[in-house]
Amino acid sequence: MTTFKELQAKYTPLINDFLEKQLYGETNDQKIAEIMAYSVMAGGKRLRPLLFLATLDSLGREIGESELRIACGIELIHTYSLIHDDLPAMDNDDYRRGRLTSHKKWGEAEAILAGDALLPLGIKWIAQGSRSYELAEIITEAVGPNGMVGGQYLDIDSTNNAAVANDAEFINRMEWLKTGCLILASVEMATVYGQAPSGVKEKYLAFAKHFGRAYQIYDDLVDVVESQEEAGKATHKDQEVGKNNTLTMLGVDETRNDLRHLIKQAQGDLTGESAEALLGFLDLYQKVL
Ligand code: GRG
Numbered sequence: 001m002t003t004f005k006e007l008q009a010k011y012t013p014l015i016n017d018f019l020e021k022q023l024y025g026e027t028n029d030q031k032i033a034e035i036m037a038y039s040v041m042a043g044g045k046r047l048r049p050l051l052f053l054a055t056l057d058s059l060g061r062e063i064g065e066s067e068l069r070i071a072c073g074i075e076l077i078h079t080y081s082l083i084h085d086d087l088p089a090m091d092n093d094d095y096r097r098g099r100l101t102s103h104k105k106w107g108e109a110e111a112i113l114a115g116d117a118l119l120p121l122g123i124k125w126i127a128q129g130s131r132s133y134e135l136a137e138i139i140t141e142a143v144g145p146n147g148m149v150g151g152q153y154l155d156i157d158s159t160n161n162a163a164v165a166n167d168a169e170f171i172n173r174m175e176w177l178k179t180g181c182l183i184l185a186s187v188e189m190a191t192v193y194g195q196a197p198s199g200v201k202e203k204y205l206a207f208a209k210h211f212g213r214a215y216q217i218y219d220d221l222v223d224v225v226e227s228q229e230e231a232g233k234a235t236h237k238d239q240e241v242g243k244n245n246t247l248t249m250l251g252v253d254e255t256r257n258d259l260r261h262l263i264k265q266a267q268g269d270l271t272g273e274s275a276e277a278l279l280g281f282l283d284l285y286q287k288v289l
Helices: 004-025 030-040 047-058 065-085 102-106 108-130 133-143 148-158 168-193 198-231 246-269 276-288
Strands: none
Touching (some): 004 030, 004 065, 047 276, 065 133, 065 148, 102 108, 148 168, 168 246
16 A cells, blocks of 8 residues: 555656646746746645545555646646735745745736636646546635635625634635635545445545645644744734634634544544555645644
8 A cells, every 4th residue: 555655756746747747738828937937846745636646545446647647737826826825916926936926927918828728728737637527526616716716706896804713614614615625526536537436435525524624723833833932932923914713713722623623533534544654745844733
């Protein structure tokens, strides 16, 4: 059985090679390909494509060119969301993945267009790799108004709205839509593509829901832990810009407790499954506990 570390070591370079080669190979205008590749090839963790591949591996399925194409399609869609999230009209960030954000490097219109180009290309790769209407439906639902875009809208809409600062139900929903839906879709597409039996599929989806919920609060905790290490104090940029999230609602200690609880639940979800590679994703969270 493959461990998470083995899977990561084997597939991260394959994902990176595929992304770079196909982005330039399938785009007629090499300048827009360069703008897209600037963000795609900036050293992301490839978490969502690896989740897709780890699920297939845990289901005992082979991984070849088609599976890699689907996995990379997910990464294109994720990268589009990061480029747009960083824009002045949204989070207005200057740096992402250790380099200038797309709009800082290329200009705002160029960054919008690079994101606009990555979204349909990602959907095309998933459709080409899977030849499945069901996968196309899962991914488009996950990133549309009932998923990631819906969550981003709630986030923007609730910024500086103190009335929701302690509304746990609202904050859970917003974070789930913004971050969890695409993570769940990455696993769900693999269970459909890999033809998991329904009892098995349910366990994998339960895992993905707990893992995906945990990922957003982990991401916020990383900021705090890193700023504590750097500046010796607990600060969080979201507090400064009026954002509402689990961390601003509960504080560091309770958020950590939530994360510990979610990890336990995710481990329990896969009881009885040989899913070592998937369970290994939970080790990521140790960094902030
Ligand atoms: C603009 C439609 C639209 C949506 C944006 C993904 C997102 C929604 C916003 C990004 C802001 C953010 C921190 C969201 C939480 C999701 C998240 C943790 C993104 C970062 O993903 P990682 O950690 O990053 O996988 P890398 O760079 O490793 O891919």
